[in-house]
Amino acid sequence: MDLFADDGVVAELEARYLSAGDAVDPELLLELAWQMRQRDTARALALVDSAQASAGLAALPAAERRRIGARLALIRAEAKALFADFDGAAAQAQEALQEMLALGDMLGCADTHWLKAMIANELGDRASECVELERAAHYAGMADPVRCGIAHAATAMALVFTDLEGARSHWAEHLGAAQEQARSPSHPALLSWSDSFQGLAALVSNDCGSGIEHFLRAHAHALSCGQIKRAINAATNIGVGFINLNDLASALEWTELGLKMARKTAWPRSVGVALMQFAGSLRQARRYEAARPLLDEALQLLAPMQASRQYALAMNTLAEVELACGDHAAALERFRSVEQRARVLGQKDLKWQALLGQARALLTMGQGGPAMEAARAARDAAQTRPVQQVETYQLMAEIERAHPQPLLPGMKAGSAALYFFHLALDVAADIEGYTVPSDLLEAMAREYANDKDFLRAHQYGQQAIAALKQAHDEDFTKRSIAMHVTQQTERTRAEGEHLRQLAKVQAERADSLSRTNAILEQLGSIGRLITGNLDAQAVFSALDRHVHELLDAPSFFIFRLNDDGQSLGMVFGVESGELLGSFEIAVDDPRSHVAYCARERQVLVIDGEGTGVRLPGTAGSASLLFAPLLQGERLLGVLTVQSPRPHAYGEHERAIFHTLCAYGAIALANAEALQRQRQAQALLIQQEKMASLGQLVASVAHEINTPLGAIKSSGKSIAEALDHALENLPRLLQRIEGPVQALFIQLIDGARQSTELLSMREERAAIRSLSEQLTQAGIGNVRITAGLLVQLHAQHRLEQVLPLLRHAEAELMLATAQSVAAILSCSGNINDAVERVGKIVFALKSYSRVDASGAMHPTDLRQSLETVLTIYQHQLRQGTELVRRYEELPPLLGLPDELNQVWTNLIHNALQAMGHQGVLTIGLHRDGDTAVVSIGDSGCGIPEAIRARIFEPFFTTKPIGEGSGIGLDIVRKIVDKHGGRIEVDSQEGVGTTFFVRLPLTSIADGTPSQ
Template identity: 40%
Template sequence: MDLFTGDDDILNLESKLALLEGTPRLAVLVSLAWHLRQRHCARAKELADEATLLLARAANDDAWFRRNMARLALVHAEINWLRGELEFAEHYCYEAKHAFLEFKDLTGVGDCYFLQSSIKRDLGQITERDQCLQSAIDIYQGIGDQERLQIAIARSLHNSAMREPQRCRADIDQFQKEVPDPAPAVLAWLLSAKAIVANKIGDMGESCRMHVIAHQAAFQTGQIRQAILTATNAGDSFATLGDLDAALEWDEIALALARQNNWPGSLATALLQTGNALRLLHRYSDAREKLVESLAVQAKIPGSRTYAHTLSYLGDLALDLGSPEDALAFFQSAEEKILEHNEPVFLSDCWRGQAIALCRMGNAELAHQKIQNALQVAQDQQNLDEQIKCYRVLAELSRKSHCNLAEQINEPTLSLHFLLKAYELCSSIKDVTIPADLIEDIANSYADLGDFKNAFHYARIAAKAKESRRLIDAQNRAVALQVKHDNERHRAEAEHLRRIALSEAERAANLQESSNTLETLGLIGREITANLNAEAVFESLHRHVNDLLDASSFAISLLTHDGNALQCVFGMENGEPIPSFTTPIDHPVSSFARCARERQEFVLEREPGTQGRFIIPGTAETLSLLYTPLMIGERLLGVMSIQSIRPHVYGERERSILRTLAAYGAIALDNAYAYKQLQATLETLRETQNQLEEVSITDPLTGMRNRRFLLQNIEADVARVLRTYEDQIEAGQDEAQNDEDIVFFMVDLDHFKSVNDTYGHACGDMVLIQMRDRLARVFRESDYLIRWGGEEFLVVARSCNRRDAPTVAERIRHITSSTSFNLIDDIEIHRTCSVGYASFPFLPGQPHLLTWAQVVNFADQGLYMVKKSGRNACIGISHVEGTHSEDFYNRVMRHPQNAAEAGLIHIIKQKSATDEIDLTTISAS
C-alpha cells in the first residue's frame, strides 16, 4: 500500500468497490480509506468504520485482523491530526505503531513516524518533528521502500529550506542527481523545497513556478494539506514579485480549499497569507479580519509556527495603522512563540518590529537595545537583507534621539553612518538594485548638513536606482504574467482530467446505485411495514427519503375521520418541524388537496423568485415539489410530499422511489391504525460531535467544566470504580449494595433556539448560566458539571448508586420546568429539558466490557430518544443480568429498541405528565 497515490488509482479502487458486496469489500475498503484520508476525511472515516465492522465478522486470522485494524487506526490518527485534535491523533498513532511493531510490519511503523512528524510540527515540538521524520527515513531505507524513502527525504529538505537555504540548495542538487525522475508524490515536497530556496535567494519567478507545480503534484497525489501550503507559498512569492493580484488569487485558492476541509492548521495558514496580501493592498480592515480569524482557528494548536507568524503579521498591520502599542504586544507575543522553533532570522524580525514600535512610542533606549539584538542575530546568520533593514531602523532611531555607541563613526551624524552602512551592504549583494528611498535618505541627510556635493551625487544615484527599479518591476510583471499563463494552461489540463475522472466515477456510482436501490427498497419495505406505530412509520419514511432523495422538506397529510379535509400529521424542513395545518379536500389552490382528489402523483416546478402564496407561511421557498397519494387498493389514506430548494431534481427515478416508499408507508399506516398501537421507535444513531472545544478546562460562559476537563479526570474515577467492582466480583458480593457507580446524565434544554431567536443571544446566554445553577442545586460539588456543547450538558455523578438514577433524572427535569428563567428587563420565561442517562460500569458482572465513553453514548442515545418522542422527559438505558459478547455495544447503539426487545437492555422511560416519577421499563419478558 503506497504512502500516497494518484487520482487514477482512486478511481480504480472506487470502481472495484462498487462491484463488491459483504466481506470481499475488505480487499478494497482499507486501501481506499487510507488513500482518501486527506482527499475526503468524512468518506475515509465512513469506509474505515465499515471495514472495522466487516473485520470483526471475519476475524478468523488474528494477525491479518490486527494489521488491518492498525492501518485503520492510522487513518483515524491522520484525520484527527488534520482536524486539529492532536491528543486523539497521538493516541491513535501510538495504537497503530504498537500493533505494527508487534507484527514486525516496518512499513506501518515508518508511516506512523511520518505522521508523528506532522503532529509534532503542529504541537510546536520542532526537535521531535525532525527526530520522527529521521526515524521514518531510517526505517524506509532499511526495508528498501524507495518511494517512501524519497518522499521522506524530500520532506526533510522542505523543512530545512527555511532555516538553511544555501545548504539545502546543495542537498537538493545532490538528491536530483541520485533521483533524476522522482514520482509526483515526491515532487510535491521536492519542488516546494526548491521554491522556498528560490524565494530566499531572490529568484521570485522560479519560486512562483515551483510552488505552482508543487501544488498540482500535491493535489493530484492526495496530499491536500501540502497542496494548501504550496498555494499560500505561491501567493507569498507572487506578492514579493509585486503581482499582488496574483498573490491574492493564490491565497484565495488556498483559503477556499482550506475552508472546504476546515482543518485548523491549513485554514490558519491560508487566512494568514490572505491577510498579509490584503495588508499589502492597503485593505487594512479586511486584513485584520483574516488575521484575527487565523488566530482564533489556531486555538487548538497555539504552539505552531503559523501562530507566531500570525502574531508578527498583526504587528506589521498595527504599525501600518499607527498603533505602536498594539504592534509591540503582537511582536512580543510572536517572539515568545518563535523561540521554540529555532528560526533566528524570524526572531530578528520580531525584535526589529519591537524596535520600530518602541521608537514610535518614544522609548528610544529600549528600542536601541532591541534593534542591536536583531542586528547581531542577522550578522550571525549572515543575512544581509535583515542587516540592511536593521541599519535603516537604527538610522531612524538616531534621527529621533541621541544614542551612545561603542563603535567609531567617520560620518558627521550617526544616522548618516547607519544609512551608509546599509548602502554598503546593498552594494555588496550581486544583482540587487539598491532601494531608491535609501539613497534618497542619504542624499537628504547630506543636504541637511549643507554638503550639497554629496547630496547631488547620491540624488543622481537615486534617480538611476528608480529607473532600474522600474525596469525590474516590468521584468517581474512579465515573469508573473508568464507564470500565470503556465498556471492557467496546467489548470485547464487538470480540469480536463478531473472531468474525465468525475465521469468515470459517476458511471461506477450509477451502476452501484441501481443495484443498491432495488435491494435497499426491499429492506426498507420490510422495515416500514413491520412497524405498528404511526410515529415510527413517519420517522422511518423521513429518514429513508433523506437517504435516497433530495428533500429539504418532507410532509405527510392524512384524511380526517369525516374525509372532508387533510391533516398534516408529520412535517420536517431542514431538520426543523413544520407546524401542523388542515386543508379542506376541495381547496382550490392546495397541491395536497389536488393530489388527494386526483389520486395521482405529480411534480410541480417553480421558477426562482416566483411571486405567490405558499401553503405554509414561513417555510422555505422550494422550487421542486413532488406529491404522491397514500393508497390501500382504492382507499385513500392521505398524501405524502417531498420538496427541494433546487430546481428540476425529481425525475422518473425519484418518482419511482417515492411511489414505492408511499406504498410501503400506506400499508404500514393502515396496519398501525388497525391495531391502534402507539410505540416510540428511534432508528438513527446520533453523529458523535467531532469538533471538540479544548481551549481550557472551564467553559468561559457558564463557568462549568468542559470536555478537556472530563478527559483529564474521568480515567481516575473509572479506574477507582473498576477496582471496586473487581474486588466485589472476587469476593462474591452483591452489586446491589454498591454505592461506587458513575452515572452519566445527558441534559438538553428543549427549544433553546427559540430563546436566541426571540430574545437575542445575550438572553440565551443568561438561560444557559441559570441552567448551570439548576444543575448545581441537584448535584454535589464533587460531581462533574460539563458544558457538552450549545444547550447540552453532561453531568457525571460520582460515587452513587445506579438505582437512584431515575429519581435524580426526574429531579433535573422537574427543577428545570418548574422554575422560570429571568431575562433582561425582568422578562421571565419557562423552558423544559430532556434527560438521557446510563450507569458505569454498564454491566456489573462484566465491568470491563464497555468503556466509559461507550456508556456516555448510551446516555446520549437515551437523550436522543427523548427528543424524538416529544422532549420534557427522561429515558435511561440500563443493564440486564447475564453475560454479553463484545458485539453487545454495537447492537445496542444500532437498534436500542431491538436490543431491549431481545432482552439485552432495559429502557427506562419517565413520563412528564405529572410531578410524580412514573417509571416504565421496556424489556424482553
C-alpha cells in the same frame, strides 16, 4: 499500499467497493479508508467503522486482523491530528507503532513515524520532527523508495528556515537517489514534496518566479494524489510568491483559493494558516481592517499549536497590521511575544522580523533609545542575511535622524545617521545583483544637504534617481515574471480543465457502466429471489414488486395458460396500485395482443402517442410490452407491462423485461414441478403408512381377540358361580348364627376389596405355607381348603377365619364363598380386558388420525411413542425385551400423525433387525434446545458399506415383498419438515440406534426456546 495514491488508483478502489455490495473485503475497506483520510476525512472514519464491524475481518487469521487493526487505528490517529487533537493522535499513533513493530510491518512503521513527524511539525518541535522523519525514511527505505523520498524531502523543508544550505545538501543527497529507485520516478506524491521543497527554497532566496512555478506543480501533484493539506500549503505559498513580485491581485486570488480549500476540510491548522496568508495579502494591499478579524480567527484556530512557527507568523502579521493602524503599544507587545517564540523555535528570520518590528513601534512611540537597542538586536539576528542587514541599518539611521546621538568613537561620518546609512550602503554593495533602495540614497542625499555638503547631496540624489529607475525596471521585470507565471498558470488551468472534461466524460461513461453493472447485479439478486421461490403467488408478488422498481409500469398483468391449452386466464393484475379481477382470453382471439403473443411466442411492442390500447377493465396505455413465459418450447403464459407515457420502453427496458420474464418462467416451472413432487411424495407416504398398518392388522386383531376371549370365558364363569351362590347363600344364612354370619361377610368383603395379584409361583408357595398351618390347626382336607382361602385372599387372615373352618357348616360356607370369589375374580378379568381393548383402540385411533390442515400442534413425544408401542404390544411379547429411558420434556410443536409414522418405521425396522428376539431400547432426553428420541435394537447392525445409502429412496436390503425402500426416506423428510435431523449409530454384531433430534418449541408463546 501507497502513502498517497493517485486518483486513478482510488477510482479503481471505488469501483471495486461499489461492485462488492454488502460483502466488502475488509482489506478493500482499509485501502479505501487510507486513501480517503485527507480527501474526505469523515468518510474515511466511516469506512474504518465498517471495516472493524465487517464479518470478513473476524474470519481472518489473528496476525492479519492485528495488521489491519493497527492500520485502521493509524487512520483514526491522523484524523485526530488533522482536527488538532494532538495528544490523542500521538497516543493512538504510539499504540499503532507498537503493534506494527511486533508484526514486523515495515511500511506501517514508516507511516506511523511520518504521522508523528506531522504532529511534531504542527506543535513546532522541529528537532522531534526531523528525528521522526529520519525514522520514517529508515523503515520506508527497506520497502518503498517513494515513501523514503517523501520523508527526505520533508526533512529538507524542515531545515529551510534554519539552515538553507544544509537543507539543499540534504535534498540533493537523498532525494535524487530515492527518485531513481522509486517504482515510478514521476509518482505525484513524491513530486509534490520535491516541488514544495524547491519552491520554498526559491522563495527564501527571493527567486519568486521559480518558487511559484514549483509550487504550482506541487499544488497539481498534491491534488491528484489526495494530499489536500499539501495542496492548501502550496496555494498559499504561491500567494506569497506573488506578493514578493508585487502582483497583489494574483496573491489575493491564490491565498483566497487556499482559504476556500482549507475551510472545506475544517482542519484547524490548515484553516488558520490559510487565514494568516490571506490576511497577509490584504495587509500588503493596505486593507488592514479586512485583515484584522481574519488574523484574530487564525490565532484562535492555531491556539493548540502555540509553539509552532505558523502561530508566531500569524502573531507577527497581526502586529504589523496593528502598527499600520496606529495601535503602537499593542503592536510592540505582540512583536515582543513573537520574539520569545522565535528564540524557542530557533527561527532567526522570524526573530529579526520581531525585533525590527519592535524598533519601528518604539520609534513611532518616540522612544529613541529603546528603539536603537531593538534595532541593534535585529542587526545581530541578521548577521547571515545581508538584505535584512541593509534594512536594519537603514532603520538605525532613521532612528538617529529622529533622535540624534553624539558620534561614538570609530564613527567616521558627519553624523550618526550618515554612519548607519553608509553601513547599509556598504553591505548592499557586496550583494550580487542587489539594487540599492532608492529611498536609502534619497535619505543620504537629504542628510548631506542638512550637513551643507551639497556636492555629495547632489551625487547621492543622482544615484537615487538611477536606483529609482532601476527599481522601476526591476518592478517591471517582476511584473513580467508574474505575468508570465500567470499565463502559465492559465495555460495549466486550461489544460487541467481539458483534462477534467475528459475525466468527466470518462467518469460519466464509468458511471453508466456502473449503473448498468448495478442493474445487472440487481437483476441477478432478483433472479435468485424469484427462481428460489416455489410458490406461484409469491412469484407473482415478487415479479410485481421488481417490475415497478425497474420499469415505468403502472399496469402489470400475468396470464397463465389453462390446462385445456385453449385459453389464458389472468392470474395477477394490478393497475396504479389497484388489484384487478380475473378474466380469460381465448388463445385464438384475433383482437387480443395477449393471445397474439401466446400464439407467436415472441415479444410484442406497441409504442406511440394516443394509441389508447386497452385490456378489459383497464385504462388506455400508450406503451405496452408483451412477452411469453416459456420453459423450453412449452408455453406457460404471458407477461405484459403498460405505461400511459409514449415511448416508455426502449432497448434497455426491453432487455430488463425479457430478463424478468425468463426468471418468472423458471420460477413458475419450478413451482409446478414442486407441486407434482409434493403430490407424489404425499401418495408415497400414505402408501407406506397403509403398508405399515397392514403389517399391524394381524397383531392388533390377535391382541384384541385375547381380551375378548377372556371376557367370554369370565362371563360364563360368572353365570355358573352366580347360580351356585344364589342357591346356597339363603340356606347358609339360615343355618349360621349372627357372629358367624359377620365373620363370613368379612371373608367375602376381604376377597372383594383385595387388589393383590399373585404370580403362579407365589400362589403355589402361599398354598403350601397355608396347608402346613391348617394341618397344625387340625383342619381337614387342607389342600382344597388352602387353595380356596388363597383365592379369597385370606391367606394372611387365618386366625380370623379359623372359627369358620371349625363350624359345622364350614364346607357350605367355603363353597358359597368360593362362588362369590369366582364372581369377583371374573368381574376383574372382564374390567382388565375391556381396559386393554380400550387402550388398543385408542392407540389405533391416534395412530391412524390424519390432520389434513398441515398445522403444527403441541405434541407430547412420550405419549406419541407409547401410542406406537401399544400397537406393537403383541409383537413385543414374542421374545423382545422393552427398555424405556424417558426424561420429562415440554411438548413441542409438530405434526403428531407424521411423527407416529417416524416411530412406526423405526420400531418396525428394529424388530425386524432382531428377528423379534432381543432388546428394544426407547430413549427420550433433552440436549440443550433439542429433544432427542433414540430407538435402538440389539440386532445384527448395518454393514459400513451400505450405511451411507440407507436414507436413499427405494434402497432396501430386505427380501422382495418385505420392504419398499422408501420408509427411511419418508422418515428423513418428516424430520426435515420439523426442522430436525436424524442420525444413525451402528456396529455390526452389536446393534443399531437411530437418533431423531427435534427443536424444542415453547408452547406458551409459540416461539423457539432459543
